[in-house]
Amino acid sequence: MKPTDLHSGAARIRHAMEELMRVWEDSGDHWNDSVSEAFYRERLEPILPIVKNTLDAAGRMQVLLDSARRDLES
Numbered sequence: 767m768k769p770t771d772l773h774s775g776a777a778r779i780r781h782a783m784e785e786l787m788r789v790w791e792d793s794g795d796h797w798n799d800s801v802s803e804a805f806y807r808e809r810l811e812p813i814l815p816i817v818k819n820t821l822d823a824a825g826r827m828q829v830l831l832d833s834a835r836r837d838l839e840s
Contacts, residue, residue: 770828772824772825772828776821776824776825776828779817779820783814790806790810
């Protein structure tokens with residue numbers, strides 16, 4: 767990973783979130799009660815927009831870093 771490579775870290779976060787949601791969906795076959803609903807509402811649901819915003823910001827920051835690197839190299 768290059769010092770200015772945010773794509774690798776963002777990809778790991780994206781993969782982890784996808785895996786978390788896959789496991790959560792799979793757990794619904796065995797855990798489907800008020801506690802599971804509260805867990806989703808209180809723990810998982812709040813982090814979804816945070817992760818999305820973080821990944822979007824990492825993408826925008828990567829564009830800026832790439833531009834700065836090119837400017838410094840020329």
